[in-house]
Amino acid sequence: MQYLLMIYGNEAAMTPATPEQSSQMHAAYGAYTEALKKAGVLLGGERLKPTSTATSVRVAKGKTEVLNGPYAETKEQLGGYYMIDVADLDAAIAWAARCPGASFGTMEVRPIWPMQ
Amino acid sequence: MRDPANEDGHREPRAVAEAVARRSYGKLLAFLAARTRDVAGAEDALSEAFSAALTDWPANGVPRSPEAWLLTVARHRMVDAVRRRRVGEDAAPHLQLLVELADTEDRADGEAAIPDDRLPLMFACAHPAIEAGIRAPLILQTTLGFDAATIASAFLVSPATMAQRLVRAKNKIRQAGIPFRVPERADLAERLEAVLDAIYAAFAEGWSDPAGTETRRRNLAAEGIWLGRLVASLLPEEPEALGLLALMLYAEARRGARRNAAGDYVPLAEQDPAAWHATLIDEAEALLFRASGIGRTGRYQLEAALQSAHVVRRQWVGTTGRADWAAIVQLYDALLAMTASPVVAINRAIAVAETLGASAGIAALDSVAGDARLAEYQPYWAARAGLLARTGNVDAADAAYAQAIGLESDPAVRAFLQRRRKMLGS
Incomplete structure (x- = not known):
């Protein structure tokens, strides 16, 4: 089954990271991504720019509304994701727990709805 | 396949169907659900198979292996249902699972050959991704075939609410890909608690029929003890699994003593210890002793210890002996601190x-x-x-x-x- 692992974390707390902290985090994510690849479960994944760069769009009554900022203001923000293909929820949870983001925020695990 | 000389063949088809339902519902459902992860679909298919049996068996005779017959019909119903309604979902892997199911079934010519997946099913129902309050009801429904109304009354919830929460939980198992397997040691203790709670709820429901007039409910107490023995034998180092089995055996030992010869209710304090089942109590005491040696106390060990403090009356002759009330108060204090239950x-x-x-x-x-x-x-x-x-x-x-x-x-x-x-x- 395919799962999206969403990495939620507090952007405000992350921003003042020192260069050493940043490079350490970068290396941790690099190793994690490598482990996913080696296990043959990685379908894709990206880091997202902070929510200050977000724009929200919706069409209401035929009119396009463009709003500055993320869809919802929350304490933790979506900062990136991995898409994986594993046997079941327990395997997905195990991979989510290994993600460096799980130690600093929350990982949300969602099954992909397969299209035909 | 049809064998008129078979034991079931002499009996009313309806009675055979009911006997199989009582004996094998959970096993058949676990088998179908574990291979498709579709609990609701397996329930529907199994219920249709039982209806089909009530039409087919009176006309054609009771099959030699009623379980295998029901499993075959249920599997076909599941395949049909998948073709009908699984648009937009992963029909391909699902159909693949059903093919595997057919392979297993071809080898499974007879009751003994159908593997028992009830333990993996129980752990799927007790998965942390399932809302905590619905885990025990879900285990009861899937392993014993209780309807939502019966479960609702046991858990003091309205039937409509219970039905809705059960449906949601089954959807979650299927859609989130919750596995049907006994968890690794690291996750075991946490998940075991929900499994034990469900087994005890099943036992309690069966035990609450002291007259023994309702076969289905009496069977529940036996099922509860059977499941308790299964879990305790698979997990002999888990003191709570041993504690639960001890608790159920203490209670079972007093089953008959709750009524006198005239069928009148006899409260615990007035029961004659000679009417208790000594072998079951001895087994319970041994289990409790083993559990306490492991050194991790818990709710079921405390409740079993309470029973033990009541049965010390065995040491006196007749009904004159007193239970160890001081110990009982202390045990309830500990249990109350742990559970905050108004019943405690x-x-x-x-x-x-x-x-x-x-x-x-x-x-x-x-x-x-x-x-x-x-x-x-x-x-x-x-x-x-x-x-x-x-x-x-x-x-x-x-x-x-x-x-x-x-x-x-x-x-x-x-x-x-x-x-x-x-x-x-x-």
């Missing part, structure tokens, strides 16, 4: 009355009287009535007995309460 608080109040007197017991009952759940809980009113009677507060005792009588569904217990009520002031 009621039992603790009864024990307090034995050590400190009826007024102290009433004071202890008053401390939980504000709990709205107790307004319709018979044992609360019966306990209250008994203690009020002992303090000579006849009017209040009479009113409490009336309330308890009105809430009781067991005729023997109702008659017992009515006799106690009549004795007031005499």
Whole structure:
């Protein structure tokens, strides 16, 4: 089954990271991504720019509304994701727990709805 | 396939279908659900297979292996249902699973060959991704085939709410890809608790039929003990699994003693220890001893220890022996701290009355009287009535007995309460 692992974390707390902290985090994510690849479960994944760069769009009554900022203001923000293909929820949870983001925020695990 | 000489062949097809339903429902459902992860679909298919049996068996005779017959029909119904409604979902892997199912089934020519997946099914139902409060009801429904209304009454929830939550939980198992397997050691303790709770709930439901008139419910107590033995044998180092089995065996040992020869209800304090089942009690004591040696206490070990403190009366002759009430109060204190359950608080109040007197017991009952759940809980009113009677507060005792009588569904217990009520002031 395919799962999206969403990495939620507090952007405000992350921003003042020192260069050493940043490079350490970068290396941790690099190793994690490598482990996913080696296990043959990685379908894709990206880091997202902070929510200050977000724009929200919706069409209401035929009119396009463009709003500055993320869809919802929350304490933790979506900062990136991995898409994986594993046997079941327990395997997905195990991979989510290994993600460096799980130690600093929350990982949300969602099954992909397969299209035909 | 049809064999008129077979034992089932001489019996009414309806009776055979009911016997198979009682004996094998959980096993058949676990087998179908574990291979498709579709609990609701497996339930529907199995229920259609049972209906089909009621039409087919009277006409064509009872098949040699009723279980295998039901499994074949249920599997075909599942494939049909998948073709009909699985648009937009992963039909391909699902159909693949059903092909595997067919392979297994071809080898499974007979009841013994159908693997028992009830333990993996129970752990799927007890998965942390499933809402905590619905885990035990879900296990009861899937392993024993209870309908939502029966489960709702056991868990003090409205039937509509219970039905809705069960449907949601089954959807979650299928859509989130929750596995059907016994978890690794690291996750075991946490998940085991929900499994044990469900087994005990099943046992309690069966044990609450003391007259033994309802075969289906009596079977539940046996199923509960069977599941308890299964879990305890697979996980011999888990003290709570041993504690639960001990608790159920203590209770089972007193099953017959709850009624006298005339069929009247006999409360625990007045039961003749000679009427208890000594072998079961010995087994329970040994299990509890082993569990306490492992050194991790828990709810089921405490409850089993309470039973143990009651059965010390065995050491006296006749009904003169006293239970170890001081130990019982201490155990209830520990249990109350762990569970904060109003039901535990009621039992603790009864024990307090034995050590400190009826007024102290009433004071202890008053401390939980504000709990709205107790307004319709018979044992609360019966306990209250008994203690009020002992303090000579006849009017209040009479009113409490009336309330308890009105809430009781067991005729023997109702008659017992009515006799106690009549004795007031005499």
